[in-house]
Structures are given as structure tokens and as C-alpha cells.
Amino acid sequence: MLSKPFFNVVVLILSLLFWAWQIQILWLGTFLAVLLLLVFVLDKRVKVGRHSCHQIADLCFLIAAGIFAFYWLDNKTSKPLFPTLRLLPIAFFPLLFLQYLQQGQLLPRSTLLLIQRKSSDIPWIDMMPWFVLLCLFCAGAAEEKNIWYFPALATFILLLVFSQSFEQRLRQKGVLTLLFTLVAGLAFMLQLGLVELQQRVEMGMNQWLTSQFDQSQTSTAIGRVGRLKLSDDIVFRVQTRKPLTSPLLLQTGSYQSYIREQWLAGSWKDKDIVLNQQGWLLRPEKSGEQQKLHFLQSLAGKKKTLSIPLHSYRIQNLSANSVRIQQGGSVVVEPAQNFAMFDVWVGGQGDNLAEVSARDLRVPKQEAAAIALVAKALNLYQIMQENGEKAVLKTLRDYFWREYTYSTWIDEGQAEQSPLADFLLRTHSGHCEYFATATVLLLREVGIAARYAVGYSMQEWDADHHYYVVRGRDAHAWALVELGGSWLNVDHTPPDWFALEDKDRSAFQDFKDVWSAWMLKVEIWRNTESTDNTSLWLLVLLVLFSFLAWRILRRVQVQKQQNPDEIEHQQPSAWLMLEQVLI
Numbered sequence: 001m002l003s004k005p006f007f008n009v010v011v012l013i014l015s016l017l018f019w020a021w022q023i024q025i026l027w028l029g030t031f032l033a034v035l036l037l038l039v040f041v042l043d044k045r046v047k048v049g050r051h052s053c054h055q056i057a058d059l060c061f062l063i064a065a066g067i068f069a070f071y072w073l074d075n076k077t078s079k080p081l082f083p084t085l086r087l088l089p090i091a092f093f094p095l096l097f098l099q100y101l102q103q104g105q106l107l108p109r110s111t112l113l114l115i116q117r118k119s120s121d122i123p124w125i126d127m128m129p130w131f132v133l134l135c136l137f138c139a140g141a142a143e144e145k146n147i148w149y150f151p152a153l154a155t156f157i158l159l160l161v162f163s164q165s166f167e168q169r170l171r172q173k174g175v176l177t178l179l180f181t182l183v184a185g186l187a188f189m190l191q192l193g194l195v196e197l198q199q200r201v202e203m204g205m206n207q208w209l210t211s212q213f214d215q216s217q218t219s220t221a222i223g224r225v226g227r228l229k230l231s232d233d234i235v236f237r238v239q240t241r242k243p244l245t246s247p248l249l250l251q252t253g254s255y256q257s258y259i260r261e262q263w264l265a266g267s268w269k270d271k272d273i274v275l276n277q278q279g280w281l282l283r284p285e286k287s288g289e290q291q292k293l294h295f296l297q298s299l300a301g302k303k304k305t306l307s308i309p310l311h312s313y314r315i316q317n318l319s320a321n322s323v324r325i326q327q328g329g330s331v332v333v334e335p336a337q338n339f340a341m342f343d344v345w346v347g348g349q350g351d352n353l354a355e356v357s358a359r360d361l362r363v364p365k366q367e368a369a370a371i372a373l374v375a376k377a378l379n380l381y382q383i384m385q386e387n388g389e390k391a392v393l394k395t396l397r398d399y400f401w402r403e404y405t406y407s408t409w410i411d412e413g414q415a416e417q418s419p420l421a422d423f424l425l426r427t428h429s430g431h432c433e434y435f436a437t438a439t440v441l442l443l444r445e446v447g448i449a450a451r452y453a454v455g456y457s458m459q460e461w462d463a464d465h466h467y468y469v470v471r472g473r474d475a476h477a478w479a480l481v482e483l484g485g486s487w488l489n490v491d492h493t494p495p496d497w498f499a500l501e502d503k504d505r506s507a508f509q510d511f512k513d514v515w516s517a518w519m520l521k522v523e524i525w526r527n528t529e530s531t532d533n534t535s536l537w538l539l540v541l542l543v544l545f546s547f548l549a550w551r552i553l554r555r556v557q558v559q560k561q562q563n564p565d566e567i568e569h570q571q572p573s574a575w576l577m578l579e580q581v582l583i
């Protein structure tokens with residue numbers, strides 16, 4: 001029957017190998033496992049004082065900080081926390097090694113808990129179960145998932161329970177089982193993609209209008225009761241040669257069919273964009289005035305939808321594995337880096353939208369009565385027949401700007417009519433989605449092809465940094481109108497909407513903006529440094545790490561423990577002691 005110390009070592013070695021296999025560095029896990037086995041087999045005896053244990057712990061924390069700094073300097077890693085998490089067993093292996101170098105003696109709990117280092121009472125801690133726990137948790141952060149993780153997790157939990165002393169109380173065993181079950185749950189969330197889920201939750205409020213999760217449809221806020229409040233966080237920044245004379249609409253996608261407060265994109269085919277010497281060419285370049293916009297934007301994630309002007313034709317300096325035009329003209333990229341600085345060229349009257357179809361002229365039945373009533377009251381049919389599309393657009397713009405108000409607070413409407421009909425016939429107050437949807441359907445009523453577009457309105461100029469700031473609350477909706485063979489932006493939301501949104505800004509916005517600007521400088525520095533400079537910084541990090549490690553290790557005092565037989569053999573005899581006293 002296996003002895004308890006050897007059984008513990010076997011569990012440790014298996015957990016090390018399992019962790020290394022999960023994160024695909026099996027060679028390193030094998031090396032650490034061999035070191036641990038050699039220490040156990042060779043039966044070396046050393047003694048390390050409490051203060052020296054503290055020094056070894058400081059070295060472990062220094063290793064963890066060094067791993068984090070390495071990934072932080074790597075411009076291909078935008079979030080160094082999770083790569084560091086995967087390598088934490090390497091950082092804390094010296095403490096486990098120290099425990100077995102002392103023949104499995106327990107370590108002072110103050111080794112890990114800094115607040116207990118000045119305490120005279122010395123509680124003890126067994127690193128074995130905690131290190132196995134760490135290996136299991138960090139294995140759950142592996143980038144590639146496999147079906148073996150959860151069976152192995154359950155097996156290790158049972159092994160850990162049985163590795164503890166059978167003299168412990170049942171209550172202690174229950175607490176231990178509950179603890180490792182909790183760790184299994186945390187690791188389970190990591191395996192399911194907790195990182196991606198967290199990013200989606202953080203960006204959800206910023207992207208509710210842009211249909212980031214499903215480019216084929218967007219669920220609008222039409223019909224929702226209460227206050228609609230978006231985030232003050234900065235989504236991206238745009239540099240221009242000089243401030244613009246009017247707001248610029250940055251489109252994320254467009255939609256054709258309106259069904260029960262939801263816009264659907266249609267059935268357009270995706271188009272892959274090929275990279276050439278000029279960059280990513282979205283469409284053939286046409287003559288006309290050209291403008292270059294320089295974007296500074298985080299592109300964390302496997303896919304990202306860009307928000308760019310309608311008439312964009314080329315993207316330069318974008319490091320991406322692929323660029324594709326999807327439903328509604330959405331430009332979706334698979335970024336090669338998590339932070340991007342790229343140029344978008346805008347010009348001409350061309351666009352990336354599909355040709356006009358029957359869907360672009362369809363008014364849904366549930367809104368037909370209210371739409372026809374407003375069109376008749378404004379005499380839109382006659383204006384269209386006598387003066388054409390531009391006259392209809394001017395009539396609608398003047399009507400909405402004169403008779404309606406912008407509001408993020410929506411009252412409960414009347415049950416007998418739809419939210420859009422209630423907006424048109426009763427309240428005359430709503431947010432941009434009401435104005436955009438009403439504009440699209442009223443234009444269709446008189447035979448003008450129109451679509452619903454979402455994205456951002458770029459208006460906030462930062463004079464200190466010379467770029468435009470685009471926040472989550474700048475998310476916007478407007479109409480697209482087909483005139484003269486080309487699609488044009490038409491925004492009939494009252495122009496004071498931006499100022500009204502700014503009044504509700506958070507009291508902490510200025511502080512958050514300062515922090516965001518500093519983090520932007522860090523990202524720019526990380527992504528513009530040459531390979532040589534990055535290597536230089538890594539060399540500086542290595543030198544600094546070596547110096548600090550030497551300062552820590554030089555204060556560690558290790559004493560060899562003698563066997564009892566050797567101690568008895570070296571003990572002076574009674575006659576020799578008597579002789580020394582008499583002399």
C-alpha cells in the first residue's frame with residue numbers, strides 16, 4: 001500500500017503534467033515533475049527558517065510579476081492577465097519545492113499571507129493541496145479546450161480528498177470537498193470562455209445599436225419603457241486633419257425589413273476583400289473629394305465590426321487576417337492584433353450596399369395605417385409627384401425638427417397602437433431609433449427606397465489631443481436613401497440630441513477620460529515600438545529581474561539537517577565533558 005507522502009507526490013506530479021498538457025508546455029511540466037520526484041527520492045534534509053521562507057515567497061511573486069511584464073511588453077497580447085494566469089504554477093513551484101526539500105514539513109502561513117508576517121503566532125500551511133488547486137484552475141484557462149478537462153478535474157478532486165489525513169473530522173473533509181467543487185466551477189467558467197463573456201458584457205451597452213452579435217438583425221429599443229442610458233466610455237478615437245464642419249456618421253450596418261420592433265438585414269451575399277499594395281480595397285475608387293480618417297481602436301476578439309463612413313473605399317495599415325463585407329454593408333475584420341491604428345479613405349458616391357430590392361419599398365402592415373395618416377397630413381404624395389425626392393426629404397426634416405422632441409425617456413404607450421404609431425400620432429417624442437424608423441417608412445410610403453442604418457455620430461472634438469472621441473452614448477440610428485443611383489445618409493433626429501445626451505454625463509467622466517487617454521498612449525507605445533526596441537526592453541526586464549532575484553536569494557539561509565544517528569555519533573561523551581570542565 002502506498003504511503004501518504006508518496007501518494008501526495010504522485011498526485012502533485014499528475015496535476016503538474018495535466019496542467020502542462022492542457023496549456024501545451026508538456027516538456028516544462030515534465031521537467032518540474034522530475035525535479036519534485038528527485039527531491040523526494042534522494043531524501044535530502046535541509047532546514048529553512050521562517051524569514052527565508054518569506055524570501056522564497058517574495059521570489060515567487062517576483063516571478064509572477066516578471067511573467068506579467070513580459071506579456072505586457074508583447075504588443076500581440078492586449079490583455080496579459082490570462083496568459084500570466086496560465087503560467088502561475090511555474091511562479092509558485094519554488095514554494096512547493098522548498099516544502100519537499102524540508103521532507104514535506106509545513107510552511108508558515110505567513111509565507112503567502114503578508115499581513116501575518118509580523119505576527120508572533122505561526123500558523124502552518126500545507127502547499128500540496130493548494131498547488132494542485134492552482135494547477136487545476138490554471139489549466140482551465142487554456143486557450144484550446146478538450147473533453148478530458150472535466151473528467152480529470154473530478155478525478156483530482158477525489159484524489160485530493162483521499163490524500164488528506166483520515167484522522168481529520170468529517171466536517172473538515174466536507175469543507176475541503178466544497179472548496180474544490182467551487183474551484184471546479186470557476187475553472188468551468190474559464191473553459192466556457194469567461195474572458196469572451198466578460199468582454200461582451202462590458203461592450204454590450206456600447207454596442208446595443210450596432211448589432212455586434214448578429215449582423216443579420218438588430219433589436220431596437222422601440223417600445224421599451226423608461227430611460228435609455230448608454231455608456232460614457234470611449235469606444236474609439238478618430239484623427240482628422242482639422243475639425244469637421246458637421247457631424248460625421250460612422251456606419252456599422254444597415255437593415256431592410258421592419259417586423260415587430262426589429263430590423264432584419266435581408267439576404268445579401270458576403271464579399272471577401274483581398275489585400276493588395278494599396279491596402280484593403282472595399283470598392284473601386286471613384287473621382288471626387290477624398291478624405292482620410294485615422295482610427296485608434298481596440299479590436300480585441302476573434303471578429304470585429306468596423307464603424308466607418310458610408311462612402312469608404314479603402315482601409316490602409318490595418319493588420320488583419322481577413323476583411324469581409326457582410327450583411328447590410330458591415331465591414332467585419334478578423335484582427336491580427338488587439339489594438340489597431342488604421343486609415344480609412346472616404347470619397348465619391350460609391351458604397352458597399354446591395355442594389356435596391358422590393359424590401360426597400362415595403363411598409364409593414366402593423367404600421368401602414370399610421371404611416372399613411374402622417375403622409376397624407378403632410379401631403380407627401382403630391383410633393384413627391386410634383387417636386388421629387390429632395391422636396392420630400394426637406395418636408396420630413398422640417399416636420400420632425402419643428403414638431404418633435406428628442407428624449408431618452410419613453411412613457412408607456414396606448415395598448416391599441418404600436419410604439420411607432422404612438423410616437424407619430426400622440427407623443428411626438430422619442431430617441432433616434434423612432435426618428436430613423438419613421439423616416440424610412442414614410443419615404444417608402446411615397447415610393448422612395450430607404451433603409452435603416454446604425455452606427456455612431458462623430459461630433460466630440462478633443463482639442464487637447466486633436467482627435468474626435470466616440471463614446472458609447474454616441475451610438476445612433478438614421479436612414480439611408482437611394483437617390484440618383486447611390487445611397488445617402490439622412491438623419492432627421494433633432495440636432496440637439498447630442499447636447500441632451502451630454503447633459504447626462506457621469507460625474508466621473510473627466511477622471512475616466514484622463515485614465516483612458518493615458519492608456520491610449522500606452523497602447524500606441526506598445527504597438528509602434530520596433531522589434532529591436534521591444535527586445536531591448538525585454539533585456540532590461542531580464543536584467544532587473546535577475547538583480548532582484550539575486551537580492552532575494554542572497555538572504556535565504558539554508559541549513560543541512562543531520563540524521564539522528566549522525567547527531568548521536570557527534571555528541572561528546574560524558575567523560576570528555578567532565579574532562580573539559582576540570583581543565
